[in-house]
Amino acid sequence: MMPELTELVMKYQPEVLWSDGEEGAEVDYWGSLEFLAWLYSDSPVKDSVVTNDRWGKGTACKHGDFFTCADRYNPGVLQKHKWENAMTVDRKSWGHRRNMAIEDIMTMEELIENLASTVSCGGNLLMNVGPNRDGIIDPIFEERLRGMGKWLEVNGEAIYGTTPWNCQNDTITSGVWYTSKGVNAYAIVLNWTQQLELGCLTPTTNMALSLLGLEGELEWKEAKNKQETKIVIQFPLKRLVKTEWAWVIKIENIQTP
DSSP: OHHHHHHHHHHHOOSEEOOOOOSSSOHHHHTHHHHHHHHHHTSTTTTTOEEOSOSSTTOTTTSSSSBOOSTTOOOSSOOSSOEEEEEESBTTOSSOOTTOOGGGBOOHHHHHHHHHHHHHTTEEEEEEOOOOTTSOOOHHHHHHHHHHHHHHHHHGGGTTTOBOOSOSBOSSSSSEEEEEETTEEEEEEOSOOSEEEESSOOOOTTOEEEETTSOSOOEEEEEEOSSOEEEEEEOOOGGGOSOSSOEEEEEESOOOO
């Protein structure tokens, strides 16, 4: 495989090289060490390329610029090393199946939950669909991809270019995942509610909350008891918002918990 990989790098100069050789053969069989030494030392992409961790038996989750560990790897907590959630929209296959049933397909709610929990914990999401033998994507896959694009058009600010925040998921309300960018944080709320309680935010006098895709600020108040301090956020009428699945609160002028 190494001549083919070398040709691929020389011809296309990829920025990401994703190997799936963890199962079935040792590193020496694939010649992985020799290829990677060339890739990072002498190849035309040596200063920009990144690779994953599947370069022979026993290498997954140990070596690579980002770890994939196993299919659908999603630890749900912040990781020390960059990682990726490699998953499929069809729960049962990476390829195309003629006997695929609708219940085998992940819903938009499940896909966005995967995206939110992955990015919140410092990971990338690799979302696979399998085209048929003619290279055509089934309508159900197209619908899911367009749905994800529609959601990101409104809420991509909370995903692209973000880093993990001090909290990954909220301490009071489940189904809330956080990301951050610069001085702002974002709370990705998976379940609609008219009144949302958050425990990860320390209130400040000039803290401003808004819902991505909706003009104006959200009303909020501080609530305290002996055990905890929280903020209570009033959501707008659901018919006024632009997205159907998961809603993002932008938090400005935050104080680190």
